[in-house]
Amino acid sequence: MDSLRGPAKTVVPGQLPARPPPQTPSLLPFVLTSLLFSLTAYCVLSPRPARLFRRLQTRLVRLAARWLARLPVPDALQAPSDLGAAIHSFSAYSHAQAGVLTRKWAAFDRMPRRHRAIGDSLGWKDTLRTAEDAVEANAVVADELAALGLELARREGVPVGLRSRLASREDGRVVETLKHFVRDWSAEGRSERDALFPPVLDALRDEFGEGQHCRGKKVLVPGCGLGRLAYEIAHQGFSVDANDFSHFMNLGVSLLFTRTHTPLQHSLAPYVHSFSHQRTRADLVRRVSFPDVVPRRDLALRFVPGDFVELVRAEDKRGQARYDAVVTLFFLDTASNLLAYLDAIWAALKPGGVWINEGPLLYYGNPGMELPLEDVVRAAQLVGFVVEQRNELREVRYTADDRGMYTFAYDCAFWVARKPGLDAAEGGETSESRPGGES
Numbered sequence: 001m002d003s004l005r006g007p008a009k010t011v012v013p014g015q016l017p018a019r020p021p022p023q024t025p026s027l028l029p030f031v032l033t034s035l036l037f038s039l040t041a042y043c044v045l046s047p048r049p050a051r052l053f054r055r056l057q058t059r060l061v062r063l064a065a066r067w068l069a070r071l072p073v074p075d076a077l078q079a080p081s082d083l084g085a086a087i088h089s090f091s092a093y094s095h096a097q098a099g100v101l102t103r104k105w106a107a108f109d110r111m112p113r114r115h116r117a118i119g120d121s122l123g124w125k126d127t128l129r130t131a132e133d134a135v136e137a138n139a140v141v142a143d144e145l146a147a148l149g150l151e152l153a154r155r156e157g158v159p160v161g162l163r164s165r166l167a168s169r170e171d172g173r174v175v176e177t178l179k180h181f182v183r184d185w186s187a188e189g190r191s192e193r194d195a196l197f198p199p200v201l202d203a204l205r206d207e208f209g210e211g212q213h214c215r216g217k218k219v220l221v222p223g224c225g226l227g228r229l230a231y232e233i234a235h236q237g238f239s240v241d242a243n244d245f246s247h248f249m250n251l252g253v254s255l256l257f258t259r260t261h262t263p264l265q266h267s268l269a270p271y272v273h274s275f276s277h278q279r280t281r282a283d284l285v286r287r288v289s290f291p292d293v294v295p296r297r298d299l300a301l302r303f304v305p306g307d308f309v310e311l312v313r314a315e316d317k318r319g320q321a322r323y324d325a326v327v328t329l330f331f332l333d334t335a336s337n338l339l340a341y342l343d344a345i346w347a348a349l350k351p352g353g354v355w356i357n358e359g360p361l362l363y364y365g366n367p368g369m370e371l372p373l374e375d376v377v378r379a380a381q382l383v384g385f386v387v388e389q390r391n392e393l394r395e396v397r398y399t400a401d402d403r404g405m406y407t408f409a410y411d412c413a414f415w416v417a418r419k420p421g422l423d424a425a426e427g428g429e430t431s432e433s434r435p436g437g438e439s
């Protein structure tokens with residue numbers, strides 16, 4: 001047995017036993033650490049995995065967003081109605097703007113004494129005081145709009161209690177509405193209207209004629225804002241349905257059409273909200289009176305609030321493709337899905353009807369596609385429209401301050417497109433066979 005164990009060690013008394021030979025350290029931890037280190041360095045330093053991670057992250061976020069979008073939102077968490085937001089924002093206008101001016105007072109007070117003295121010589125405090133007066137003048141209109149909103153909410157049973165109080169105030173939309181009174185209904189807004197309205201009115205005249213010829217012809221103006229173009233079309237003798245889903249705008253229309261009895265009845269200081277690019281204090285606080293004309297109530301003009309696509313869908317269900325013309329002014333680019341707008345315009349039009357479009361491509365929010373102009377036109381053709389006329393209106397301004405030191409202008413696309421008539425459909429171009437098919 002012993003021989004199997006190898007030779008017996010000889011132990012000499014007083015001598016320490018020999019140490020076991022040192023073991024070679026295992027390579028594994030070293031290899032693993034190096035690998036981890038290299039991978040981390042590669043991930044940090046090389047763009048490729050970073051890109052990979054980004055792509056993975058984007059995919060995951062997109063997936064989560066898609067999944068979250070499908071979850072039903074409990075009633076209590078639903079956003080307050082647009083009417084609630086409009087009432088809250090109009091009634092808070094004076095308070096909100098007072099806050100803006102208070103911050104300007106405070107900024108002035110923080111300036112060194114010598115600079116404040118110069119400010120005093122320049123009349124800066126008077127500028128702030130006149131701005132406060134201007135805001136108060138605007139508040140008269142804003143309060144009237146809020147009161148109209150409350151009346152409407154009561155009539156229609158729209159809850160505007162706590163939930164609308166909690167609604168985020170939309171001060172920007174209040175200011176936009178005030179500026180739209182100028183664009184649509186004041187002498188000062190005439191230059192903007194004169195750049196845009198004649199091509200539309202001419203196209204309608206070319207298509208339908210004047211006076212008696214256009215009586216009974218139905219025109220839809222979606223996204224009508226404060227409704228001046230719709231009004232002018234109705235003034236030509238057409239029957240017009242004007243539509244907008246914004247209660248900020250719809251309350252403005254109510255003020256004009258139900259509370260206005262004399263020209264220039266209301267007054268605003270629309271430019272007081274921006275101290276930038278003003279040449280004089282007088283320019284900053286100048287008043288604009290409106291309306292330049294009291295809207296006639298005997299015209300065939302109907303305001304239909306709500307979402308344009310929903311409105312057309314509801315009418316379509318009743319089998320009513322009712323309009324001889326659809327006119328879109330600064331509207332197409334508001335779509336959350338441009339193709340849904342094209343489909344809705346198609347569905348709204350009678351066969352042979354025309355679509356007149358005028359506007360830029362300032363996309364809002366995050367629509368399905370933000371197509372360049374040429375692709376928008378191609379999309380319209382794919383939906384089935386025949387584009388008969390195209391033009392560009394250069395340097396068109398929108399709610400601009402004519403006296404300001406800053407100008408911004410659009411080059412607007414203009415076109416007249418036709419939904420082919422039944423005769424064209426008989427020739428093989430039915431709505432089913434059009435490239436886009438029915439919605």
Ligand SMILES: C[S@@+](CC[C@H](N)C(=O)[O-])C[C@H]1O[C@@H](n2cnc3c(N)ncnc32)[C@H](O)[C@@H]1O
Nearest residue numbers: 223224225244245246249306307308329330334
């Ligand atoms: C840029 S503004 C143009 C207003 C007016 N056409 C003008 O030129 O002064 C667009 C308008 O479309 C309205 N709007 C946007 N999407 C809409 C929709 N889906 N249905 C109805 N109105 C809509 C907005 O509330 C807004 O008043």
